Amino acid sequence: MSSLQSLDLKQRSATTSMPPSIRATPEVAKLIDISKCIGCKACQVACGEWNDIRDKVGTNVGVYDNPADLSPDSWTVMRFTEREEAGKLEWLIRKDGCMHCADPGCLKACPSPGAIVQYSNGIVDFIEEHCIGCGYCVTGCPFDVPRISKEDNKAYKCTLCSDRVSVGLEPACVKTCPTGAIMFGTKEDMKEQAAERLVDLKERGYQNAGLYDPQGVGGTHVMYVLQHANNPELYAGLPANPTISPMVSLWKGVAKPISLLAMGAVALFGFFHYVRTGPNDADGDTVPAENPPPDAVPPKRERDHA
Numbered sequence: 001m002s003s004l005q006s007l008d009l010k011q012r013s014a015t016t017s018m019p020p021s022i023r024a025t026p027e028v029a030k031l032i033d034i035s036k037c038i039g040c041k042a043c044q045v046a047c048g049e050w051n052d053i054r055d056k057v058g059t060n061v062g063v064y065d066n067p068a069d070l071s072p073d074s075w076t077v078m079r080f081t082e083r084e085e086a087g088k089l090e091w092l093i094r095k096d097g098c099m100h101c102a103d104p105g106c107l108k109a110c111p112s113p114g115a116i117v118q119y120s121n122g123i124v125d126f127i128e129e130h131c132i133g134c135g136y137c138v139t140g141c142p143f144d145v146p147r148i149s150k151e152d153n154k155a156y157k158c159t160l161c162s163d164r165v166s167v168g169l170e171p172a173c174v175k176t177c178p179t180g181a182i183m184f185g186t187k188e189d190m191k192e193q194a195a196e197r198l199v200d201l202k203e204r205g206y207q208n209a210g211l212y213d214p215q216g217v218g219g220t221h222v223m224y225v226l227q228h229a230n231n232p233e234l235y236a237g238l239p240a241n242p243t244i245s246p247m248v249s250l251w252k253g254v255a256k257p258i259s260l261l262a263m264g265a266v267a268l269f270g271f272f273h274y275v276r277t278g279p280n281d282a283d284g285d286t287v288p289a290e291n292p293p294p295d296a297v298p299p300k301r302e303r304d305h306a
Contacts (some may be wrong), residue, residue: 109140
């Protein structure tokens with residue numbers, strides 16, 4: 001759990017009301033310039049060292065990706081893509097991890113109060129002690145990032161080093177990157193940095209260079225400078241227009257209230273049934289009425305003469 005104070009919270013999962021914000025925090029962002037990345041994986045190592053996580057040594061899958069995928073013990077991985085065009089080979093290397101969406105699908109899908117929080121600076125964080133391991137965050141994420149641990153049944157992902165950011169430090173991956181491919185600061189500053197870099201890339205012939213900050217999720221607090229922004233799928237399947245699954249909106253908007261009403265109707269029916277019919281005995285049979293004493297009913301002859 002990060003050391004950011006509760007007053008920095010913007011929203012919490014499965015919670016409709018939030019405490020009033022007392023201080024304004026500028027939105028932060030991490031900018032990853034893919035054109036500068038050399039695939040050294042120093043960011044992977046720094047992430048593991050700072051967060052004290054160690055993934056198991058996997059098997060060779062025929063590419064440089066190692067680990068081959070995100071996991072509860074690998075919060076960021078390098079995705080290597082070979083691209084050939086006009087007889088020329090191009091490496092596209094993307095640092096994969098949580099995008100920290102401004103409109104986070106994982107938070108919207110989570111049914112556990114406070115298991116996922118979004119701070120006012122834009123960071124989306126998982127609070128493991130509140131996680132119930134349902135996996136709804138995996139379904140709600142358009143980038144397929146969260147992973148459920150088989151050991152403790154909790155969800156894990158990149159926290160954007162919220163503990164470091166809260167005390168004025170940059171994320172561990174930013175600090176360790178040897179080429180300056182990863183930068184960190186306010187989102188506005190990162191957009192300005194990206195704009196300058198895009199001018200240089202276009203002068204070098206990358207006319208489709210652009211900033212990846214998809215608006216389908218309200219924008220992200222992890223942004224990419226792409227040489228081929230017109231086709232982000234080239235970068236190991238980076239979605240062109242990520243959006244929150246309609247199932248999440250259906251669950252929160254329609255299905256959940258209907259299910260709650262149905263549960264309330266069943267409870268109300270049970271209450272009226274209890275009031276009208278009465279309790280049952282331990283064997284499930286209704287309690288028989290007691291027989292009146294013999295002298296309480298006059299003999300038939302007396303009733304006939306009456």
